[in-house]
């Protein structure tokens with residue numbers, strides 16, 4: 001059996017279309033376009049690529065893009081002062097500070113400075129708390145994109161066994177919270193888990209977010225399970241996921257790398273920006289967005 005390939009790129013394109021429609025409705029109702037500010041510190045080439053593709057997607061969706069490029073030796077106080085200005089700027093609905101930041105800057109201090117209602121990455125502890133307690137907030141883009149792909153395949157997630165591999169604040173923890181909210185039975189496994197294979201073997205849904213190329217072995221996958229590969233690892237063999245490619249012979253459905261979760265992350269960032277804009281302006285937004 002060969003798994004159905006989950007076309008994240010195509011799904012992301014339809015989501016970006018719906019975002020563009022919602023952005024146009026917002027512009028009509030609010031008299032201005034939704035605005036996204038992206039802050040990049042330093043010149044890491046991979047980060048520059050993402051910032052550029054975010055800017056392009058923002059404009060293509062009919063939104064305003066504000067790019068702030070700061071030199072790698074910028075002081076923490078100066079970066080925080082920029083965040084303060086963006087918080088106070090009414091044309092800015094979303095603020096994304098590209099991570100990782102240089103070592104001399106305390107990431108926590110910067111992230112917690114962002115107005116939670118403009119935190120389109122969903123990284124602020126206030127948004128983490130809202131997600132954990134079921135309040136309306138902004139949800140991290142990558143796990144929300146994974147959930148959208150999963151809901152497309154499993155309209156009824158309730159009762160399914162889900163195993164999340166990895167416990168980062170950016171992917172693993174919010175992914176587990178989202179699946180729990182959907183009434184999955186959720187297990188998070190991590191570097192200190194005693195029998196990772198034993199847990200993964202039982203899963204109807206596997207979300208791999210460990211950052212180790214090819215970590216998840218085909219023998220771990222229950223035949224027919226849905227596998228979401230969040231890994232984006234640059235190796236000599238090119239871009240590879242956290243899941244061994246052999247898993248596609250066992251799984252029922254699986255995301256490719258590239259073309260799976262990655263494109264969803266950017267599309268959900270666009271989605272979060274329109275949602276943040278609508279909430280801030282007190283205008284309606286497509287609830288299915």
Ligand SMILES: Nc1nc(=O)c2c([nH]1)NC[C@@H]1CN(c3ccc(C(=O)N[C@@H](CCC(=O)O)C(=O)O)cc3)C=[N+]21
Pocket residue numbers: 047050096097098099100121141232239257258259260261262263264265266
């Ligand atoms: N505050 C913050 N928020 C982020 O969301 C954030 C960040 N910092 N720092 C960097 C990472 C990385 N990231 C990606 C987004 C899209 C693709 C993506 O679209 N990838 C394509 C392939 C692109 C390629 O070929 O390199 C794919 O998987 O098909 C990848 C990576 C967002 N990040």
